[in-house]
Amino acid sequence: ASTLDPLSDTVDFPLGVAIDQRETVGAAADVLTRHFDQITAENHMKPDAWYAADHTFTPSAQATTLMNFAAANDLRVYGHVLVWHSQTPDWFFQRDDGTPLTSSEADKEILRERMRTHIFSIAEYLSGTWGSFGSDTNPLVAWDVVNEVVDDGSATADGLRRSPWYQVLGAEYIDLAFTYADEAFNDVYADPSTDRPVSLFINDYNTESGGKQDRYFALVSSLIERGIPVDGVGHQMHLNLGVPISQLDATLDRFAALPVVQAVTELDVPTGTPVTQPGLIEQGYYYRDAFRVFREHSADLYSVTVWGLTDGRSWRDDSGAPLLFDDALQAKYAFWGAADGE
Ligand code: XIL
Numbered sequence: 001a002s003t004l005d006p007l008s009d010t011v012d013f014p015l016g017v018a019i020d021q022r023e024t025v026g027a028a029a030d031v032l033t034r035h036f037d038q039i040t041a042e043n044h045m046k047p048d049a050w051y052a053a054d055h056t057f058t059p060s061a062q063a064t065t066l067m068n069f070a071a072a073n074d075l076r077v078y079g080h081v082l083v084w085h086s087q088t089p090d091w092f093f094q095r096d097d098g099t100p101l102t103s104s105e106a107d108k109e110i111l112r113e114r115m116r117t118h119i120f121s122i123a124e125y126l127s128g129t130w131g132s133f134g135s136d137t138n139p140l141v142a143w144d145v146v147n148e149v150v151d152d153g154s155a156t157a158d159g160l161r162r163s164p165w166y167q168v169l170g171a172e173y174i175d176l177a178f179t180y181a182d183e184a185f186n187d188v189y190a191d192p193s194t195d196r197p198v199s200l201f202i203n204d205y206n207t208e209s210g211g212k213q214d215r216y217f218a219l220v221s222s223l224i225e226r227g228i229p230v231d232g233v234g235h236q237m238h239l240n241l242g243v244p245i246s247q248l249d250a251t252l253d254r255f256a257a258l259p260v261v262q263a264v265t266e267l268d269v270p271t272g273t274p275v276t277q278p279g280l281i282e283q284g285y286y287y288r289d290a291f292r293v294f295r296e297h298s299a300d301l302y303s304v305t306v307w308g309l310t311d312g313r314s315w316r317d318d319s320g321a322p323l324l325f326d327d328a329l330q331a332k333y334a335f336w337g338a339a340d341g342e
Helices: 026-035 061-073 105-130 164-169 172-188 210-225 245-255 277-296 333-340
Strands: 015-019 038-041 076-083 140-147 199-204 232-235 261-267 301-306
Touching: 015 026, 015 076, 026 061, 038 061, 038 301, 061 076, 061 105, 076 105, 076 172, 076 261, 076 301, 105 164, 105 172, 140 172, 164 172, 172 199, 172 210, 199 210, 199 261, 210 245, 232 245, 245 277, 277 333
Parallel strands: 015 038, 015 301, 038 076, 076 140, 140 199, 199 232, 232 261, 261 301
Antiparallel strands: none
């Protein structure tokens, strides 16, 4: 068993990690529960994870396992993700006869209803088994309501990605997702004695850089101005050693001016390949400096989540050992750096 001091004790915000059920047992679970106080399902609460091949709503054993693991170990669950263009069944965007939905009013109505049913089915399931949201028995505290809705380029006037959701519903789909999620998670299936128990986030990548950040900022500002129930802004922060730390600081500073909280939702920092000892040391300093910035922003930060527990399990392992622990569950320089930023 690990004898390291818990990393979560060195920060004033909840510290999260993305996992699947492999991290809920054995030595991995020991390391996880020692150092983290929040989990996110890396894949098993994404839109396609909730449906059987015949399109029926069928919660996965993985989602259930993660909720039970969180409830048993006093971990918070940050949900990821309700509405996205990726890892979403094709039939979402088709009529029952398999033909594609268009932007006709009749087809818009089909997709609105489908989104609403999707969100309400998840809320009903997650409250039915673990109790209403906000009650002591339910570990769910937040959702990424929409993910990656901002365009990577500047070609479109509204700055929004032309996703299948957008192609049918236009920009309206973002408003609808928050409105439905608020109704389901903070009203219909919420503990009546609590006030907005589930925080609703928008989430995106490359939010620390240039034009994408401007488009993201404009969108979030517009949601807030129009009274859309958004509680928080997520910055994925899939970084690399070349991203200046000052840019992370400037990003959190800029969004701190808005009346929302912020979360670092998917942090990873590969070294590049081949993985070398100097690269791992440089990575350690990078995590140290990044966590210093996060600590300085504690008052604005809802949570910071690392996108995986061990390097070999990372979606970016090909880019070079991006996380805090190696495959033997040993703390890397990255871990010591994160702890040392205190
Ligand atoms: C990634 C997972 O880590 C992979 O296991 C999966 O194959 C693809 O998705 N942005 C997101 C996350 O919001 O959901 C993605 O997670 C990484 C990029």
